[in-house]
Amino acid sequence: MTDALAGKQLILGVTGSIAAYKAVYLLRELTRRRAEVAVCLTEHAHQFVGPLTFRTLSGRPVLTDLFDPQSDDAVEHVAIAERAHAIVVAPATANVIAKAAHGLADDFLSTLLLAARAPVLFVPAMDGAMWDHPAVQANVRTLRARGATVLEPDAGALASGLAGKGRLPEIEHIVEALVRLLSPVKDLAGERVLITAGPTREAIDPVRYISNRSSGKMGYALATAAFRRGAEVVLVSGPTAISPPPGAVFVPVQSAEEMREAVLQHLGTATIVIKAAAVADYRPKAPAPEKIKSRQERLVLELTPNPDILKQVAALRGSAFIVGFAAETRDVAERAVEKLHEKGIDLLVANDISRQDIGFDADENEVLLVDRWGGTEHLSRRPKSAIADAILDRVRVLRAQAQAPAPR
Ligand code: PMT
Secondary structure (H helix, E strand, O other): OOOOOOOOEEEEEEOOOOOHHHHHHHHHHHHHOOOEEEEEEOHHHHOOOOHHHHHHHHOOOOEOOOOOOOOOHHHHHHHHHHHOOEEEEEEEOHHHHHHHHHOOOOOHHHHHHHHOOOOEEEEEOOOHHHHHOHHHHHHHHHHHHOOOEEOOOEEEEOOOOOEEEEEOOOHHHHHHHHHHHHOOOOOOOOOEEEEEEOEOOEEOOOOOEEOOOOOOHHHHHHHHHHHHOOOEEEEEEOOOOOOOOOOOEEEEOOOHHHHHHHHHHHHOOOOEEEEOOEOOOEEEOOOOOOOOOOOOOOOOOOEEEOOOHHHHHHHHOOOOEEEEEEEEOOOHHHHHHHHHHHHOOOEEEEEEOOOOOOOOOOOEEEEEEEEOOOOEEEEEEEEHHHHHHHHHHHHHHHHHHHHOOOOO
8 A cells, every 4th residue: 555655745844842853753754654855944953953864864955044045945935835745843842833823934944834835734842831831822723723733742751851741742643643634535524433442351360361362453443544534533442562543542441341431431422433342241250359379170260241332332322323343253244234233233344253364463354344224335355444444434425324314
């Protein structure tokens, strides 16, 4: 699959924050993904990282001072701005945010931001107290109201020695926000999608548990696809080895009971719910408070059923569209229809988990979609990212059909 950033003309604006060194890593990642990046350094950014580093990594001259008589850049800023598919300002100081909000143009970057018609992504990094200041917050609101994307800074240790919200977000989050910005399809804008993923772990004692082979890949692919298509995403996930997908509100859980609580907590605002998690159907009735001694002659575990989260969600859904998954080892089509009706949901995605090449822990999947209006669709084997997009396409079509006025 082609990378969404390949061949894209980007401008990376770097301003005077200690986080300027992280812009080097961002540039490296953008060029690794074959974006063509022109770097624009402000005068203050020079104090933190020299232009040679950016020039070497981007393979292009670095744009700096608008008024340098030796430079062709001064006449170039409109042309560069016109060519750009997107502008990323990372790190974005309180100063550049203020200049952009008020339309100041006193250096190359601020002039470029005024001249550009390309979408702009600001990635703030500053002291926590500065970020919280009403003036900065007002400027951020102004930029967002005009259509710019301003990421929230991360919380944690700051260069000032204090802790707070002001750190540059992780590089992969910045890149994912950029991919979303450049994504031509924003058909899920305004939707709030609640997704579950991964396995649950049911404690036997403090060190042992019952679980299953779910890797979380299917649910995480759905979260990434929904975010790219403009949705607000909450991902409730059991324990997995993969990093939380950038852009989603991530709610980690362990057991089915914790998953149920988290799902019900976020259900009220969701417009679409997708339950890709492999919830353990049973849990030990009385987990041992101490580690159970090994080498016992015989050990009997009494199991009790876990709550059926999907059924509860379907009963409390309001107007949300509910999608469930079914993990089957045979008679996939018949069981899918049975499960759809038993759970009382709108769409069921069935996969054959007896196969090694799809389903649990595989990078690809092949599924059968069965909906409550009697429709079915077979999605042939493909990457889980493509399956995720096709499921979201189906959800959109079914919702539009369900909402259309009945023919007279
Ligand atoms: O995570 P991966 O490695 O990428 O693998 C993906 C997957 C195989 C886990 C995924 O594609 C999948 O099939 N997920 C559903 C697995 C499952 O639990 O199926 P089920 O047939 O047992 O459950 C049916 C539905 O009820 C599911 O939506 C499940 O989330 C839900 N459920 C089940 C039991 C329970 N107590 N509460 C639930 O909500």
